[in-house]
Amino acid sequence: MKFSFKNDYSEGCHPNILQSLLLNNTDQQAGYGEDQYSLQAKELIKERIKSPASEIYFVSGGTQANLIVISSLLKPYQCVISASTGHILNNEAGAIEATGHKVLGIETQDGKISPSDIIPILKNHSNVPHQVMPKLVYISNSTELGTIYQAKELEELSAFCKEHKLYLFMDGARLGHGLTAEISDLTIEKVAELTDIFYLGGTKNGALIGEAIVINNPAIQEDFGFNIKQKGALLAKGRLLGIQFLELMKNDLYFDLAKHANQQAMKMKNAMAERGVQFLSDTYTNQIFPVISNEMIEILSEKFEFYVWKKIDEKYSAIRLITSWNTSDEAVDSFNEMINSKLS
Amino acid sequence: MKFSFKNDYSEGCHPNILQSLLLNNTDQQAGYGEDQYSLQAKELIKERIKSPASEIYFVSGGTQANLIVISSLLKPYQCVISASTGHILNNEAGAIEATGHKVLGIETQDGKISPSDIIPILKNHSNVPHQVMPKLVYISNSTELGTIYQAKELEELSAFCKEHKLYLFMDGARLGHGLTAEISDLTIEKVAELTDIFYLGGTKNGALIGEAIVINNPAIQEDFGFNIKQKGALLAKGRLLGIQFLELMKNDLYFDLAKHANQQAMKMKNAMAERGVQFLSDTYTNQIFPVISNEMIEILSEKFEFYVWKKIDEKYSAIRLITSWNTSDEAVDSFNEMINSKLS
Amino acid sequence: MKFSFKNDYSEGCHPNILQSLLLNNTDQQAGYGEDQYSLQAKELIKERIKSPASEIYFVSGGTQANLIVISSLLKPYQCVISASTGHILNNEAGAIEATGHKVLGIETQDGKISPSDIIPILKNHSNVPHQVMPKLVYISNSTELGTIYQAKELEELSAFCKEHKLYLFMDGARLGHGLTAEISDLTIEKVAELTDIFYLGGTKNGALIGEAIVINNPAIQEDFGFNIKQKGALLAKGRLLGIQFLELMKNDLYFDLAKHANQQAMKMKNAMAERGVQFLSDTYTNQIFPVISNEMIEILSEKFEFYVWKKIDEKYSAIRLITSWNTSDEAVDSFNEMINSKLS
């Protein structure tokens, strides 16, 4: 059986979650997110992010979170600005457009957006009323390319958005990984302070399903729950989401799991870097993109699964390796051994 | 702690499911429904319903299933016919309309639709192109009122729909309960044969989440998976759905659980009937609607939770009692004792 | 050639409009509603309705006006309340639902809505977040049944809507006819004062196309023009709409045309009433619904076209007769003669 570095959702969930599901299984609870676990989990999150006035909703997955957030905030003629690598642009089967909104893409090197990327878009969309009105900036942290936003970058982007009356929405499918990257100086408290709305991704960080949407801007909190229900995202047994986030938020398990994933990726990155391997982008999270020879790809494929991400030239391609909360030292060591023995 | 008869999603899931989640937790699997558990579960379902050419997709909940199915089948100007008690009409926050389609309601006594209910709707919607075009008949089995379709009724409805080029879609959130009602002569094989599309509800019958959409009509199978993704319903860890349905389909556990729920409800129904209690509708599934005095409602409320469904007059109201796969004999006995001692 | 009483859009437009189109044909003007005619017409309307802060947009037809207004005002989970005879419910091919919003129908006798009709709807839609949220009340004046709102009725409805934070939107496809009905004590100034938004219908009152949407509530004026463009309703040659409304607003031509239509209908109504004919509803506008014998229907059909509206019994049916700004005395006299000679 090959070990898979294909993604961070290959395994089940953290054992604490299963244990709690077992322990609390026969407990009768209110449905639709009114259960005690969900209520407690929301309190824990608000304490952790130091934002008592935020409102929190749990949904099942990232595409669902993205389409609910975006469709709830925009008027029919308003649109989204996203990096062209944004998940909503390429990997959600047109989910955002299906709710009626255009997504404008920005070509970037690293999957990140800065005010200088947005300025030309605003300029080129000033022909009222013939063009869509940009109204929401969608960013991911960590990004789809494994890169992260630092505190100063998010502060500048946030200030710019406020100045131009744009909502700032952070897709946090891999927020744990972004914030626990060794070089990150951004904190979850800062994220809550600087964004209008964001989510804490559970699915890619130790949960079976689950993203916690956190609404910080009071102006967009009203009646948000209707959107969850209308889009088919309100689980009758909301306890399933509540229990998971309750366990993940206890003792910062959420961040520990992400840190583990990052560390395993860094071990592999370092091993390859020592052997002179170049990387498509310089990442510090659980996604790495080493550029290796076709021959080496073949060798690694005997023991490991991963995606070949981008052909570089006739001899070399970048591959994508993703680690998870559950990636074992054995898997990493075995990978690094192969690197050390075959890349000389 | 009061025992709740409020609904059939108050508890967690059947222990077999938790056990399988535990056992298979660290197994690496493909994402997005391509895991081994999902593939096996689909095979089991197709065997059980004797419909090898059907296609199956798992989603999280009923509203999600309804909106995906309906929006995928209809052209923009086509609409749905539903009983006015239909879940899609009253309890889904406009989920169907949000996908662009009108739902026409039919007033019924028992929550069921027959050809004679549809004929006047077709007649009244013949002013082309000024009116929506009825194209899909939405039914529930068991219905929102606890009633069921018998084989002959479904056969007639199915024939009528074919004749008038209407899709027939069965919401099976409580399909297990409908088919295992003691008086039911309808089988799951028949359902697969007579409907274009239906779903097997897991959430209300022993799963944590999960409905299995079964597409029988080959003309509507093509590319269906895009709809699941676009509506945010495709779980990265599809294994969560696969494992649940795999366990539920083994040895007909699914039907045994539903039968248990029905039987517990029938015990309560019989106890009340013996004491002369009338019922809002004559149901044989896990929903019963006894008409009792306000005084009796107060007495029962001391030990049990339930919804007061409908005021009948100044002294009497109908309440709704729902049992589940997990309703214990103790709870039922305790309820019946109270009935026997207080209703004399 | 039979004369048609089928509707009020059988003929072209008032000659003043054609004359102005001819006179101004080669004048170069800005496109998209920025032409001088449109700007002047808007000023004339604001003066006439004594509402200088209102904003005005011209669109082509009623369904277009309805879908633009409603979709621009509502959040995804909000819905419309309408009389069950409302044009948006039955005659617009699901145009409102196609923008994502449910329309709740109220059964009425006369096509009009009062606060007491709305109260039970609000009560029955309080199960947050499982139901749509009623947010906009749609009324027509005159209604689809030819009836009208009096000042006191509109005042009460407006106050109720304000109290319950509901938008009040008046479909004015036949607003001229409603306001110039001999018994009407409602004025256009009052309409502007009491509604959040309404439109002045041109198509059914002497224009070729055109409805003037008037937005009175400043809170819903912002960026409204985007909706016009996005729904394909912004004419490149906006002059076509501007010239028409400019002519219609000069010297109250708009109201004179409607009054003429009403008067012609009243002559026919009186002639029939004198012969003992009953009417389906007691209308004072350009729609009348006499109940006559099948024999008489046949006789009238030799010289006139009209719709048989509703079968009353084996011998009698209600027919619908509609007059227009262009219905001649000859046509009316000829009709009345036939009534007088054949109904004895």
Place this chain on the structure above:
Amino acid sequence: MKFSFKNDYSEGCHPNILQSLLLNNTDQQAGYGEDQYSLQAKELIKERIKSPASEIYFVSGGTQANLIVISSLLKPYQCVISASTGHILNNEAGAIEATGHKVLGIETQDGKISPSDIIPILKNHSNVPHQVMPKLVYISNSTELGTIYQAKELEELSAFCKEHKLYLFMDGARLGHGLTAEISDLTIEKVAELTDIFYLGGTKNGALIGEAIVINNPAIQEDFGFNIKQKGALLAKGRLLGIQFLELMKNDLYFDLAKHANQQAMKMKNAMAERGVQFLSDTYTNQIFPVISNEMIEILSEKFEFYVWKKIDEKYSAIRLITSWNTSDEAVDSFNEMINSKLS
């Protein structure tokens, strides 16, 4: 008063249209496109394009035509391929996305699409079901840049679309201009043969409003009229559209008007070319994009209105000049005189 070369919708309509509106004004006709003028106009079009099995619908404008056609053809998860200069991408306020569909842009030099542009898009959208499915190719002729498709180009594109099961839709807002360009070897009969659906634009070619949607592919003709109504595009007085197209189709007036516009533009192009002026693109239709000095722009602005299209460098910009069916020799001569006298 300056003469405007800003666009081809600054004036009213061809006098024949006004004359017919006058002559037929009091004629009573059926509503909603069932009038005699509309029926005759459709017959004339079918004869002219030699496609008796095509179906024809009249709507008011281009954005309306685009959104109706596209939303009627696509399933929710399907998307459009367009040149990045396509009107639907930049100038329709998100009208297509508002109906739920993504538009994928292709960067081109000349606003035209060839099979080799589409191939990489198909390749990059093969991750089923995570990406939208390309299903419709949207082209304009003449394009937004004034360029045209030749017969061979359209044949190749059409064959490619058929092979890949893509619909081919031609936006013909300026189809007359495209087909009557002096270098064009494409005919209207060929357009009807090679596209699934296209429209003949009236608004920019002598009508007040009006585009004639022509559906050639029988598989997409069924029930199309519902879409017209649902999107608010069905005029009660359809005669307004019928009369216009009837006049335009008589004696090929439609093509004569377009040819006139082209010729006037060519006179200006030639005058400038003789003086050594370069053009942004080499066009033969009624849009030309000369690159002139800022100084010259100022001089021309004293007598003419036009858009400065694109800054080339500090000293030069491209301007856009558009002629129409009504551009007089006087205007052109006056422009050319100024060129001749000032550009030496």
